Amino acid sequence: MQNKKSQIEDLLSFLAAIVIIVFVVFFFPSRSIAGTKAVQEKINLQMISKDSEQLLISYLRTPLNNDVDVAEAVNTYFVSNDENLLNQIKTLAHEFFSKSYLETDSSSWSLEIRYPGKSSLIIEPEKARTNYILRKEISVVTIPTQFFDKQIELKMFLVQTKYVPK
Amino acid sequence: MKPRKSQMLLWGVSVGIIAAIILSLFSNLTKKDFDAIGASSLMLVGASNEAEKTLLYIDQSAKYSLQQAVYELSKSGGIPDYVTVDEIFSETLVSTSAQCSKFFGYSLWYDKTKDSEEAISCFDASQSTSNLQYLFNKNLNQYLSAYPHNIPQDNYEYEVRDKLEIIGKAAKPLRFDILKDESKKAVKEATEAKIETPKGLVDFRDFTDSSFCAKGVICMLTEDAYELLVKADALAKQKFRERNIRAECLSNDEPCLQINSAYRDIKKQIYLWEVAYKNVPLEQRRKKVCYPYGNDVEQRCPHLTGNAVDVVFKGKTTKTMNGDDWRLLHTIMTGVKNQNGETGWVRYGNEKDPSIGEPWHFECCGTDRYAKAKAQGVTAIA
Numbered sequence: 001m002q003n004k005k006s007q008i009e010d011l012l013s014f015l016a017a018i019v020i021i022v023f024v025v026f027f028f029p030s031r032s033i034a035g036t037k038a039v040q041e042k043i044n045l046q047m048i049s050k051d052s053e054q055l056l057i058s059y060l061r062t063p064l065n066n067d068v069d070v071a072e073a074v075n076t077y078f079v080s081n082d083e084n085l086l087n088q089i090k091t092l093a094h095e096f097f098s099k100s101y102l103e104t105d106s107s108s109w110s111l112e113i114r115y116p117g118k119s120s121l122i123i124e125p126e127k128a129r130t131n132y133i134l135r136k137e138i139s140v141v142t143i144p145t146q147f148f149d150k151q152i153e154l155k156m157f158l159v160q161t162k163y164v165p166k
Numbered sequence: 167m168k169p170r171k172s173q174m175l176l177w178g179v180s181v182g183i184i185a186a187i188i189l190s191l192f193s194n195l196t197k198k199d200f201d202a203i204g205a206s207s208l209m210l211v212g213a214s215n216e217a218e219k220t221l222l223y224i225d226q227s228a229k230y231s232l233q234q235a236v237y238e239l240s241k242s243g244g245i246p247d248y249v250t251v252d253e254i255f256s257e258t259l260v261s262t263s264a265q266c267s268k269f270f271g272y273s274l275w276y277d278k279t280k281d282s283e284e285a286i287s288c289f290d291a292s293q294s295t296s297n298l299q300y301l302f303n304k305n306l307n308q309y310l311s312a313y314p315h316n317i318p319q320d321n322y323e324y325e326v327r328d329k330l331e332i333i334g335k336a337a338k339p340l341r342f343d344i345l346k347d348e349s350k351k352a353v354k355e356a357t358e359a360k361i362e363t364p365k366g367l368v369d370f371r372d373f374t375d376s377s378f379c380a381k382g383v384i385c386m387l388t389e390d391a392y393e394l395l396v397k398a399d400a401l402a403k404q405k406f407r408e409r410n411i412r413a414e415c416l417s418n419d420e421p422c423l424q425i426n427s428a429y430r431d432i433k434k435q436i437y438l439w440e441v442a443y444k445n446v447p448l449e450q451r452r453k454k455v456c457y458p459y460g461n462d463v464e465q466r467c468p469h470l471t472g473n474a475v476d477v478v479f480k481g482k483t484t485k486t487m488n489g490d491d492w493r494l495l496h497t498i499m500t501g502v503k504n505q506n507g508e509t510g511w512v513r514y515g516n517e518k519d520p521s522i523g524e525p526w527h528f529e530c531c532g533t534d535r536y537a538k539a540k541a542q543g544v545t546a547i548a
Binding site: 013014016017020021024039040042043046047050053054057060061071072141142143144145146148149151 | 187202
């Protein structure tokens with residue numbers, strides 16, 4: 001029969017293997033899961049970003065009147081300050097984006113339109129203004145103006161809001 | 167005591183697991199093009215969206231360009247001042263197709279001579295469509311050059327319908343990178359291309375999106391010409407340092423030379439002749455643009471060979487380049503040696519008189535002008 005010391009010596013290598021396996025089982029998978037979650041979130045945001053880009057392009061191409069699309073109307077508004085035209089642009093934006101996946105119980109959208117040398121125009125639903133938590137830029141589209149060297153920049157934001165049932 | 171064999175097995179398993187963990191960690195540390203499942207698809211969608219955004223910009227620009235063109239055409243009484251399409255040629259060429267020219271800035275439609283009571287008609291109504299097309303293209307080019315993405319200019323074949331409807335068909339497609347790292351400045355390498363020329367398929371270098379090429383320009387050269395261009399750029403950097411010339415290209419490792427025009431296909435050459443310079447008097451037009459017809463067109467039009475470039479220093483235009491700049495550019499381009507130890511580039515002009523020819527135009531690799539200059543032992547020839 002072996003003495004106690006030699007018995008422990010025999011078990012040492014076994015213990016070392018157990019420690020490593022425990023490390024692998026508990027630490028490594030948790031790291032990997034955390035990494036996967038982060039990548040998943042990044043991918044989700046990118047998907048929303050790409051989809052919102054398409055949505056924004058469709059919005060800008062939508063005819064507002066017979067001959068004028070939204071992109072042209074935005075440009076005309078900044079030159080003419082026509083409030084009636086602005087209301088039409090806003091109404092269509094709400095129809096477009098509030099019915100999209102951007103508007104959920106805990107998220108909303110915000111559209112910022114920048115014309116060089118003028119104050120920005122922000123179109124967003126009430127919820128995005130009052131229950132605002134966090135804003136993330138998800139897409140940018142540039143459109144021309146009547147002037148070669150001036151461009152209008154439209155930025156779409158995903159707004160995280162407090163929980164408000166739709 | 168346990169036999170040594172079983173202990174070896176346990177240690178072997180442990181070492182194996184440790185090695186697997188280390189390998190796994192290292193493989194995760196290295197940057198991958200696609201870091202998650204679906205990332206490649208997203209990049210593809212991203213490139214497609216980028217194209218959609220650019221097309222929206224072009225469509226909108228076209229609307230404003232047409233409105234502006236109609237305004238400019240009516241303002242000039244249907245006879246526009248023909249200004250060259252781009253900045254390559256710095257002169258402003260005024261149309262004199264109307265025989266009566268202008269009176270206090272107004273285009274004259276009719277004129278009377280002292281001897282005759284009969285009015286001479288100066289306005290050719292049939293030209294209005296091409297005049298509108300010219301102005302439209304000029305305006306559209308300005309819009310396209312202002313867009314962040316590189317959109318080729320003079321890239322559309324136009325068809326005018328019902329007087330105010332213009333349909334433009336792109337000659338060359340827009341190009342977008344799918345694998346693009348937005349956080350890094352895009353440094354694009356020249357790619358190989360084969361071009362059908364009268365001499366058959368020729369190997370070319372396409373460096374359209376590289377830093378050598380001016381925005382909105384399609385840049386292609388033969389392999390030999392491109393190699394000489396790279397040598398010329400290295401020499402430019404050396405000369406800048408020797409002369410203590412401050413230039414961004416020395417600090418950011420970008421080219422010091424910028425190509426405003428390289429290879430042109432015959433369609434582009436015809437476009438320049440027929441559209442861009444249409445109403446420029448023939449004598450002036452022949453000086454500025456090569457006549458694109460005839461069997462000897464390739465000998466007369468060096469840009470068709472892919473062995474000619476219009477070049478300036480990076481950050482400058484033909485308007486902002488001064489006499490010293492042109493002289494230095496000449497020294498650099500003609501200072502480059504080809505594989506036979508001969509002058510790499512020769513200039514269109516005169517060694518002694520910089521006002522003759524074009525100080526930005528250089529040719530290499532056996533064009534007619536290159537051969538003549540070589541035979542005469544000069545580095546510039548008209």
